[in-house]
Amino acid sequence: MATIYQYMCIYPKLTSSEYCYYKYPGDILIFLLRILHYLYVDLCWIYDMLEKAIKEMRKGKATGDDDVPGDVLKLLGEGALKTLTKLMNTIYESGEWPKDFTEVTMIALKKKTKATKCSDHRTISLIAHTAKIIAKILKRRIERKIEDVLGEDQFGFRRGKGTRDAIGMMRIIAERTLEIDEELCVCFIDWQKAFDRVNWTKLMQILKETGIDWHERRLISKLYMDQKVRVRLDRGETGSVRIGRGVRQGCCLSPILFNLYSECLTKEALDGLGDFKVGGQIIQTVKYADDLVLMAKEETVLQGMIDRLIEIGRCYGMEMxxxxxxxxxxxxxxxxxxxxxxxxxxxxxxxxxxLGSLLTDDGRCTCEIKSRIAMAKAAFSKKKNLFTSKLDLNLRKKLVKCYIWSIALYGAETWTLRAVDQKHLESFEMWCWRRMEKISWTDYVRNEEVLIRVSEQRNILHEIRKRKANWIGHVLCRNCLLKEVIEGKIEGRIEMTRRRGRRRKKMLDDLGDRRGYCHLKEKALDRIKWRNCFGRDCGPVILTDY
Known part of the structure; x- marks a missing residue:
């Protein structure tokens, strides 16, 4: 039940100009309902939030120190869920976490075979599932305010964004820069143990400036200040120790808290710096969580950005x-x-x-494609006995496409395919079917015969085209930074015209036609037309020599 003090705190907000538009007696009821909604939804954790968080939990996860499996929580009845809701509201109102929720057991996993040092290991945390539920609800309450602060150049741990967007942005920037014969200096920043160096005092200050409610800030603060960690080894467990900095490993709050921390750091450091403009907008960085890319047209400007980032980074506890x-x-x-x-x-x-994809100074994708094919072939060789076994043919084909093609086609949405690249990919496709059917090159079996034996057609280029169409379709339908980079004019030389000679092939050429980008964008805005154009039967992929 909300207190009178809580009502007094929210009354000025509810009676502000945003809410004071009640002119008739019937509107008073609406006003009172708004008060009740704010008291019981915004200030308390209701049953529906808990139920939704439990449904979203994954099955089969390891237990924390309380030894309560997550699968048990999914079986709780209405009465037990109400009791759990009451417990969570008590934690929310008091700001005190139970001891089992703040004590974490870590398991050390070896990064390499002969691991002898602590740096050769990585740890995973075993957190109580009930604590995970509270953290998930807490994340929902603060996520929107944090999203409003984050810039469009942050692609890590955000809804609707991912690695392909960050990789695609870097590739498009490179090819557009080279198209007009310009130069761009790029620095790939690596922070030393970035997630483990977050300063808690600075983080709490940032949360306050962001507008996070005091109740949420108090819960996060107590969760960090009271946490104790012990490491489980083969010979037993170490004693519990307190940690003085860093975000919690394995907690769903950590990604968004680190994104906020990183955003404030880069904004403070790079304010007013940078000389690379696209469509009149200065682009300084491309970020994916702790992976930071700085870019500038002039070497001196980039050096100034790095110096400033080092200076401010140390104020935030970060080291390059x-x-x-x-x-x-x-x-x-x-x-x-x-x-x-x-x-x-x-x-x-x-x-x-x-982010797992090779970027080159010439903006080509050939090195990346060759690297991906080599990795996929190595993965095939490791499981050769499975793929060449007497299992059903259709099952083996599904296994190849699931486990081998997924390695080869990582980031394929962002590739600019030249004729030589397309031939490499088609050769890899035939290599898979030949190895699967144990057909040696000395058998002199034509590719057409191999395709008949496995009941397949050449599909790998069609698969890439469909993936690219799916990705670009989403990009062109949103107002985002990536779309601005695709459409905007790069500033630099007065003419800003492309260099003489044959036009360089671009990423979107696989999808467009002679009517150009505007027609492609028009089709993207009509979802039905887009699906009809780039559906399952998207037509032959024509090899063009660029």
Whole structure:
């Protein structure tokens, strides 16, 4: 039950100009209903929130220190759920967490075979499922306010965004820069143990400035201040120790809290800096959680951005890893870039693995495609006995497409396919079917005969085209930064015209036709027309030599 004090706190909000438009007696009832809704929905955790959070829990997860399986919570009846709701409201009103909820057991997993140091291990946390439910409800209450603060260039742990958007943005920026014969200096920043270096005091201050309610801030603060951790080893468990910084490993609150922390850091550090403009908008960064990319047209501007980021980062408790931080110059004739961090030279690279995808200084996708094919072939060889067994043919084909093609086609939505790349992919497709049927190249069996034996057609290029159409269709229907990068004009030279010679093939050329981008965008706005155009039978993919 809400207190008189809580009513007094919300009364000014409810009687502000936004709410005071009641002119008739009947509107008084609406006004009172709004008060009741705010008291019982915004200030208390209701039964429906708990029920929804439990339904979303995954089955078969390890238990925390309370030894209560998550599957048991799914079987609770109405009476037990009401009791659990009452417990959660008590925690919410008092701000005190039960001891079982703040004590976490960690299990160390080896990163490499002969792991002897602590740095050779990674840990996973065993958190009580009831604590996870509270954290999930708490996340829902603060998520919207945090989303309003995050920039469009943050693609990590956000609804409707993912790695393909971040990779696609980098590829589109590179190809558009090269199209007009410009240059772009890019620095791939690596923070040392970024998630483990978050300053709690600074985090709480940021939450307050963001407008997070005091009740939520108090719960988060107590969750961090009271937490104790012990590590479970083969020989037993260590004693409980307190942690003084970093977001909680395995907690659903950690991603959005870190995103907010990172956003405030970069905004404070890079305010007023940057010289790379697209459509009149300065683009300084592309972020995916702790993976940060800085970009500038001039080397001196990029150095200034890095120096400022180091200075402000230290105020936030962050340190850059000079060995893992790399710099690249995207240009038709790239030259080394001189960037220093604490008087140490940052390594120049021609290609960099960003979010699992290779980015190169020439903006091509050939290296990435070859790398993906090699990884897929290695995965096939490891499970060769399964794929070449006497299992049903259709089952084996499904296994190949599920486990092998998924490796080969990671990030395929963002590829710009030249004729040579398309041939590499089709060769890989035939390699899969030949290995699956144990057909050696010395048998002199034509590709057409192999396709008949496995009852297949050449589908890998169609699959890539469908994936790209699905992704681009969503991008073109939203007002987002990625769409601005696709459409906007890159500022730089006065003419800003593309270089002489044959036009370079672009990412969207696989989907468009001679009527160009505007016609493609028009089709994207009509979902039915888009599906009809890029459905299952999307027509042959024509090999073009670019």
């Amino acid at each position: 890893n000079v060995e893992k931080t790399k710099v690249m110059k995207i240009s038709r004739q790239p030259t080394p870039v001189t960037i220093k961090i604490d008087q140490k030279q940052v390594e120049n690279v021609k290609c960099f693995k960003y």
